[in-house]
Amino acid sequence: MAATVTTDSTEVFDKKSWMGGVEPMKVSYGKLMMWFFLLSDTFTFSALLVTYGLIRFSFPAYDPAVHGAFQFSDLYWPIPEKVYNSVPFLHGVDLPLVFVGIMTFILIFSSVTMVLAVEAGHRMDRASVEKYMLWTIIGGFAFLGCQAWEWSHFIHGTDNGRMITDVVTKEVRTIFGANLTENEYGPAAFADLFFFITGFHGTHVFSGVVLNILIFYRTATGLYARRGHYEMVEKVGLYWHFVDLVWVFVFTFFYLV
Amino acid sequence: MAGHNYTHDHEEVEIAPPQTKAIWRTFYILGGITAFEFLIAFTLHASILKTSIFIGLTIVKAFYIVGEFMHLKHEVKSLIWAVLLPCMFVVWLLVALLIEGESIFMIR
Numbered sequence: 001m002a003a004t005v006t007t008d009s010t011e012v013f014d015k016k017s018w019m020g021g022v023e024p025m026k027v028s029y030g031k032l033m034m035w036f037f038l039l040s041d042t043f044t045f046s047a048l049l050v051t052y053g054l055i056r057f058s059f060p061a062y063d064p065a066v067h068g069a070f071q072f073s074d075l076y077w078p079i080p081e082k083v084y085n086s087v088p089f090l091h092g093v094d095l096p097l098v099f100v101g102i103m104t105f106i107l108i109f110s111s112v113t114m115v116l117a118v119e120a121g122h123r124m125d126r127a128s129v130e131k132y133m134l135w136t137i138i139g140g141f142a143f144l145g146c147q148a149w150e151w152s153h154f155i156h157g158t159d160n161g162r163m164i165t166d167v168v169t170k171e172v173r174t175i176f177g178a179n180l181t182e183n184e185y186g187p188a189a190f191a192d193l194f195f196f197i198t199g200f201h202g203t204h205v206f207s208g209v210v211l212n213i214l215i216f217y218r219t220a221t222g223l224y225a226r227r228g229h230y231e232m233v234e235k236v237g238l239y240w241h242f243v244d245l246v247w248v249f250v251f252t253f254f255y256l257v
Numbered sequence: 258m259a260g261h262n263y264t265h266d267h268e269e270v271e272i273a274p275p276q277t278k279a280i281w282r283t284f285y286i287l288g289g290i291t292a293f294e295f296l297i298a299f300t301l302h303a304s305i306l307k308t309s310i311f312i313g314l315t316i317v318k319a320f321y322i323v324g325e326f327m328h329l330k331h332e333v334k335s336l337i338w339a340v341l342l343p344c345m346f347v348v349w350l351l352v353a354l355l356i357e358g359e360s361i362f363m364i365r
Contacts, residue, residue, distance in 0.1 A: 025336040035340055046347040050354050057358030097298060104291055112284045115326050116277060123273045241326045245319055252315040256298055257308050
């Protein structure tokens with residue numbers, strides 16, 4: 001386990017070991033730790049999405065031959081494109097997955113402006129870093145706004161709602177939208193998972209936006225120009241791309257499959 | 258921190274031209290795949306084939322985001338594997354719990 005090789009009186013460092021002053025994986029300490037943080041975050045999100053898979057598989061899937069024409073019911077798991085089919089200002093128009101597609105493009109685009117900021121940072125182009133960080137922040141807020149609308153629509157529900165018979169009181173009533181105990185779209189677990197997974201992702205987007213604002217501020221005040229490098233933009237960029245990456249998975253497993 | 262190099266706040270330092278070709282290429286690929294996913298979502302009926310196409314395309318998208326945007330493709334091998342190997346256990350968890358979910362369904 002000798003980390004240093006001593007020859008006569010001069011100490012020669014083994015470049016592959018952590019002895020300070022060397023970067024065994026050719027990345028700085030901060031960047032490496034960001035990677036490991038993101039790895040741990042990957043496990044958190046994987047656990048949530050795997051839970052979604054487990055619970056979904058434990059409920060029957062909708063089958064036209066058995067259940068007839070599709071309607072919301074807690075007998076089977078709802079089809080996502082029947083639940084997420086609304087777009088702001090187009091009330092009552094059936095536009096499956098269009099809004100969530102717009103959200104996906106917003107997030108991919110803000111990821112692009114983030115790489116452009118990192119690229120500008122490599123060239124020490126302070127004005128461009130500021131410009132692209134600002135675009136990234138705008139993209140983040142746009143996404144959060146869309147998600148707020150999506151949640152509000154999900155919570156308030158459709159015009160007609162769904163008639164249910166209460167398990168305990170046997171009373172028949174109509175429920176609209178969703179909360180954690182019951183929802184008009186399907187089994188209670190469906191809405192619970194929606195709130196947990198998109199909510200946890202939204203929290204990540206929000207903290208990403210806060211970090212982006214901090215980086216923008218420090219760029220604008222010239223801190224990184226004085227420091228001589230824009231590595232902080234890269235580190236926060238890693239986090240921001242990760243948020244985009246998670247959305248790609250949420251989009252597939254929650255909305256498409 | 259002895260070798261800290263504080264350069265002054267000169268605006269007139271020459272700035273290299275931007276190298277953004279690869280970035281936009283990645284963006285077009287990601288956008289194209291997402292558009293293709295929409296096409297599949299409305300043309301194919303639910304089946305194992307459809308699900309596998311979606312999962313395959315998602316992994317391709319993940320590859321471009323992590324490889325190009327997060328620059329992992331251009332890092333040293335030990336870092337690439339340090340990040341990728343632990344993620345492979347997720348696949349194990351996924352398969353194990355999907356089988357578990359299937360058997361909960363059977364018992365109900």
